[in-house]
């Protein structure tokens with residue numbers, strides 16, 4: 001066996017190893033093994049065949065490129081997953097238990113119905129493989145298409161799919177979908193019951209994209225679902241005596257939450273714009289009529305009109321943040337603020 005021939009044969013395992021290192025953690029075990037074997041077979045066949053120098057050089061370059069691509073594509077070697085708002089970030093982090101990186105598109109304090117993505121945030125989002133969306137938030141409607149265009153391998157999972165959505169509780173300027181279908185209320189995450197279904201969808205999607213972590217996800221999912229079920233049952237007990245009661249809220253974020261516990265929501269900003277004095281007047285009248293005792297104000301909105309409303313009605317104001325990262329605490333706090 002001539003020296004060059006033996007030297008060439010030695011190259012095939014080296015290529016396989018290079019390729020294998022590149023694939024670590026980014027692909028599943030089976031695809032890693034598959035890629036390495038394929039590379040091994042290809043390089044062994046080529047080196048045994050003893051081609052001309054030209055063919056040898058070009059195939060050598062090709063294999064090198066293949067190995068290098070695998071290396072550079074996965075610098076951190078971790079899967080990144082994007083979500084729209086901090087509560088979903090919290091759920092995804094609990095589910096993932098550190099196995100994947102979670103990127104939140106709309107930061108704390110941002111309004112997910114009007115938020116504009118800064119160019120710097122595009123970089124982080126373009127690395128993501130999965131995107132968990134609420135389905136109908138203004139931010140998602142204006143940005144998800146662009147994100148998918150920039151990043152064709154991004155898989156968007158609409159967490160509202162299959163849920164019973166509410167219509168007529170939340171109107172914006174873009175109030176109708178293209179086919180004339182009414183625009184659903186997007187605040188599904190405020191309902192602990194819907195939250196359980198959303199987390200289940202997240203769990204399935206994570207398991208699909210990272211089957212190696214299936215047992216971690218399953219264990220975390222079971223724990224979160226138990227916790228959310230418990231939250232729901234505590235809220236059901238707490239709010240039972242108040243069934244049929246009406247509360248006011250600046251932006252109609254709590255439609256699903258109210259529906260879960262038999263409460264009614266009176267929104268001061270029903271069309272996504274600040275209310276006219278006439279509209280506010282009419283709201284004050286109906287609030288007095290039905291005995292509203294509290295008006296909730298989301299922390300990202302100007303509180304002045306809601307404060308005027310509260311003075312006129314003679315009810316108290318409570319600042320809430322349904323977009324809080326600490327979701328379950330906030331949902332409980334809203335119930336306590338309602339009862340107080």
Ligand SMILES: [Zn+2]
Nearest residue numbers: 113170251252
């Ligand atoms: Zn809204």
